[in-house]
């Protein structure tokens with residue numbers, strides 16, 4: 016540790032944020048077949064921050080990891096194209112929940128011994144916002160969740176993080192787990208030549224089953240449905256009409 | 270077995286979400302305990318004890334808990350947690366920071382951002398930026414849940430529950446609190462305001478954001494909100510961002526000014542009762558979320574609206 020700082024960045028493969036997903040006709044789940052998949056946006060911020068720490072000489076090695084099926088290799092390629100030194104696919108066919116992912120990542124952290132683990136603050140598919148905090152708990156590390164600035168100073172990660180109505184600054188002793196907010200940085204654009212080069216870099220595959228832990232889901236998905244429908248919009252012609260409607264129809268104005 | 274509610278407070282005042290959580294907790298038909306962690310908790314404890322449906326208020330007070338860290342609060346919950354069958358918090362920045370940590374230590378999965386409790390272990394929660402509502406059933410022996418508090422009515426006031434002081438465990442050796450910046454505003458708190466006026470990137474500058482929207486907000490006694498684009502452009506402070514990555518609001522009246530209506534934004538306001546959209550583009554998707562739409566230039570329409578109000 017110290018002068019040999021290794022970073023582990025967890026990246027997840029999710030439906031691209033531009034895609035509006037559809038529900039299967041039987042309402043059992045969302046239809047993902049054929050949907051465009053990408054790296055979770057917050058995880059790009061985590062990767063970007065790792066690369067910046069490497070560029071300023073604070074980090075020596077950046078390892079990207081994803082937990083999922085072989086298809087998840089494409090987000091590792093993206094991480095490699097952003098500049099990750101190595102990539103690990105923790106291969107698992109199971110439906111994973113944050114606790115299960117955190118348990119698998121914990122074992123990987125124990126093997127790899129990074130000084131810092133960076134995750135996104137939330138995945139945009141399940142919108143759970145839990146994995147980083149759970150990983151920190153299981154490792155008994157300090158946590159900095161939802162960070163918008165990061166500096167490594169004297170063996171601590173000094174971070175600014177979101178709180179209600181403002182921000183706070185905390186110092187988390189290394190090794191630590193941090194989760195990134197979008198405002199932490201502007202992720203670099205991945206250039207095609209880098210992506211081509213990343214295709215040639217090896218990806219280490221580890222079977223999650225090898226870790227021998229139970230990651231079976233604790234939640235059963237009963238059904239999925241559209242959000243409650245809103246009624247159609249009434250267009251008004253001018254401000255007077257708007258005020259009138261808000262007063263007499265919607266009754267939200269005195 | 271009982272329900273434990275992790276309460277939020279600020280400047281010795283209890284947040285309104287606590288009364289909403291207490292009300293939501295009644296569906297378990299168990300005794301309800303409220304946990305307060307902080308320093309100088311007397312006033313907040315009184316506030317919690319007054320909520321109908323609360324059996325006990327548990328206070329953990331210490332100077333180092335003035336700005337509670339996730340490490341410390343999760344430890345406190347876990348120390349008490351095995352006595353409880355349900356542990357609840359609001360799906361706020363605070364709840365989202367603490368509860369997953371506590372859940373992992375208790376070896377249970379957490380259910381986050383619940384908008385409806387269908388049965389004691391069956392919940393509805395939005396996924397895919399609020400485009401889909403999932404119903405999930407938890408099999409865990411302890412239910413650890415964060416609720417979108419605004420979806421639940423408040424419990425009544427008029428109780429006098431016992432207040433119990435618990436000894437604080439030692440402070441985390443791993444994390445230190447350094448400082449905080451709270452954005453000062455005399456407007457109502459965004460998360461619980463009954464009217465929200467919200468502006469987008471189209472306001473063009475921080476000066477315009479203030480000069481166009483503040484007079485309307487003043488007349489409506491409303492909170493101000495913003496899109497991420499407006500925040501990123503520096504027109505508005507980041508703690509008023511509404512959406513997937515910001516605050517979730519559910520006011521009686523939401524006025525969207527020059528906002529396109531991206532799902533990442535509407536995820537944060539889709540529970541609003543009445544939505545007004547002002548946008549000069551008739552095809553803006555915000556109109557699909559709105560009850561009343563006005564196709565107009567905001568720089569003319571907003572001052573006119575402000576002037577038309579008493």
Ligand SMILES: Cc1cc2nc3c(=O)[nH]c(=O)nc-3n(C[C@H](O)[C@H](O)[C@H](O)COP(=O)(O)OP(=O)(O)OC[C@H]3O[C@@H](n4cnc5c(N)ncnc54)[C@H](O)[C@@H]3O)c2cc1C
Nearest residue numbers: 469470471496497498512513514527529533534549550567
């Ligand atoms: C992972 C992720 C998370 C995100 N989280 C959030 C979030 O939490 N909150 C959020 O808000 N966004 C979020 N975003 C960004 C979101 O996708 C949109 O980019 C953003 O909401 C757009 O903001 P806007 O409506 O201000 O700007 P634009 O989309 O640029 O829309 C401006 C609108 O103003 C109208 N307009 C322009 N001039 C005038 C005028 N003079 N009079 C009237 N109307 C006018 C235009 O017609 C247009 O509809 C997120 C994005 C990602 C990828």
Ligand SMILES: Nc1ncnc2c1ncn2[C@@H]1O[C@H](COP(=O)(O)O)[C@@H](O)[C@H]1O
Nearest residue numbers: 025026082134135137138143144145146
């Ligand atoms: N299957 C996964 N593989 C790798 N990282 C993950 C996985 N699931 C979650 N994460 C990480 O945890 C963060 C928060 O996810 P979540 O708790 O699901 O909202 C993500 O932004 C990722 O960094």
